Amino acid sequence: xxxxxxxxxxxxxxxxxxxxxxxxxxxxxxxxxxxxxxxxxxxxxxxxxxxxxxxxxxxxxxxxxxxxxxxxxxxxxxxxxxxxxxxxxxxxxxxx
Numbered sequence: 495x496x497x498x499x500x501x502x503x504x505x506x507x508x509x510x511x512x513x514x515x516x517x518x519x520x521x522x523x524x525x526x527x528x529x530x531x532x533x534x535x536x537x538x539x540x541x542x543x544x545x546x547x548x549x550x551x552x553x554x555x556x557x558x559x560x561x562x563x564x565x566x567x568x569x570x571x572x573x574x575x576x577x578x579x580x581x582x583x584x585x586x587x588x589x590x
Contacts (some may be wrong), residue, residue: 508530508531511552513560514536514560514562515561520561523559534551536562542562545570548576550580551576560584
């Protein structure tokens with residue numbers, strides 16, 4: 495499920511993907527972004543614990559932001575690997 499912060503004038507191009515868009519930081523990023531944004535929450539079809547799902551999600555994007563507050567590092571590693579594989583810039587936000 496893509497969160498309500500998703501907005502795009504051109505549905506074929508997404509400038510920014512935000513994982514963790516239902517959290518405080520992710521929601522603020524989606525609201526502040528001046529770009530075509532797709533925000534994914536923890537119930538999203540882009541499950542960060544599924545490497546193939548993450549790779550498919552980031553493949554058609556510009557920049558990826560990981561704001562997911564997920565304590566299992568596999569999700570963050572999947573996002574980083576997918577970005578490296580598809581040559582996409584990644585911004586990883588970690589708050590403790």
